[in-house]
Amino acid sequence: MGLKSLIQEEILDEGPLSLSRYMALCLYHPDYGYYMTRNPLGKEGDFITSPEISSLFGEIIAVSLETLMGERGYINPAFMELGGGRGLLMHDMARTFQVLGRNMGSYHMVEVSPVLRALQQKTLENFEVTWSKSLPPTAAPCLMVANEFFDAFPIDQYIFRESGWQERCVTMTADGDFFWTTRPTAFVPPSSWRLPSVGDIFEDPVGAVPYFESILAYLKSHGGIFLTIDYGHTHLAYGDTVQAVADHQYVDPLSYLGECDLTTHVNFKILADLAHLEGLTVLPILTQGDFLAHYGIHERVKTCPVHIQEAVKKLTDFHAMGSLFKVMIVIQ
Numbered sequence: 001m002g003l004k005s006l007i008q009e010e011i012l013d014e015g016p017l018s019l020s021r022y023m024a025l026c027l028y029h030p031d032y033g034y035y036m037t038r039n040p041l042g043k044e045g046d047f048i049t050s051p052e053i054s055s056l057f058g059e060i061i062a063v064s065l066e067t068l069m070g071e072r073g074y075i076n077p078a079f080m081e082l083g084g085g086r087g088l089l090m091h092d093m094a095r096t097f098q099v100l101g102r103n104m105g106s107y108h109m110v111e112v113s114p115v116l117r118a119l120q121q122k123t124l125e126n127f128e129v130t131w132s133k134s135l136p137p138t139a140a141p142c143l144m145v146a147n148e149f150f151d152a153f154p155i156d157q158y159i160f161r162e163s164g165w166q167e168r169c170v171t172m173t174a175d176g177d178f179f180w181t182t183r184p185t186a187f188v189p190p191s192s193w194r195l196p197s198v199g200d201i202f203e204d205p206v207g208a209v210p211y212f213e214s215i216l217a218y219l220k221s222h223g224g225i226f227l228t229i230d231y232g233h234t235h236l237a238y239g240d241t242v243q244a245v246a247d248h249q250y251v252d253p254l255s256y257l258g259e260c261d262l263t264t265h266v267n268f269k270i271l272a273d274l275a276h277l278e279g280l281t282v283l284p285i286l287t288q289g290d291f292l293a294h295y296g297i298h299e300r301v302k303t304c305p306v307h308i309q310e311a312v313k314k315l316t317d318f319h320a321m322g323s324l325f326k327v328m329i330v331i332q
Helices: 004-015 018-027 056-070 089-101 114-123 210-223 268-277 289-293 297-301 305-317
Strands: 078-082 107-111 129-132 144-145 156-161 165-172 178-184 199-205 224-233 243-246 249-251 260-263 327-332
Touching: 004 018, 004 165, 018 156, 018 165, 018 260, 056 089, 056 144, 056 289, 056 305, 056 327, 078 089, 078 327, 089 114, 089 144, 114 129, 144 210, 165 210, 199 224, 210 224, 210 268, 210 327, 224 268, 268 297, 268 327, 289 297, 289 305, 289 327
Parallel strands: 078 107, 078 144, 107 129, 144 224
Antiparallel strands: 156 165, 156 199, 165 178, 224 327, 243 249, 243 260
């Protein structure tokens, strides 16, 4: 049938699709979803993530976790990465832990994509790693890392009109072409947000919130540290952040169905508030540049070849990835 035909039929049967439903189909449909059918990473893919730029990224994350573990007296915690790409980040972190003399109780990868899981297994063939599609059951304190993870969770959008809030949806023309529309909704933003102006768009992280709550529940039950890095913002801000990328170029989110990456900016303020409500500690949220600098990346790179120094500059520079990406650490 194909993804476009499947979405067209669903619109004909049920009416316009919520943005979250549209994103879920485009990204995670078992037969046609973007992440389920390809390796999107690297120069030959559609985008490049920090672990692809330099192994120092993973090394510094491992150093930061080693420091935090030492402060909390963890001996042999479990170690887990969520959505690990090709496995490069886990490889670099695990290798660094070995150099530091840190023995982990176990290594886990949480990955829903069969394509990426196969690549991870090849990358990590020299480590004892287990795989699962969701958080594995274990009673041990756990260190969890998620890099560019929550940006690919489906969201819903609501736009404020003179008549009130409307839900932004995907529908189609008589010829089957997709376009944006709106429909009435009873939704209102949390009271902590400022009063909206006409045209303001509220992004509701309906996919990320329940998953993040499951992480918080694990930390509360078993202890541990959760470190996540993503592009996003740390304040309560209205705006449309949906973007689609194919072959390292921005494209129309309603085109290239199942052929492009659909992401949004992560609202770290919403996630941090959830953690606070559960009584967990959230360290001050840092930019990626400040985080990597705090744990010594600039000292580490001083003796490295020029090409590695240039890679680190891309990771840390304010005008590159250094300011756009944020680092949030939650601790039980």
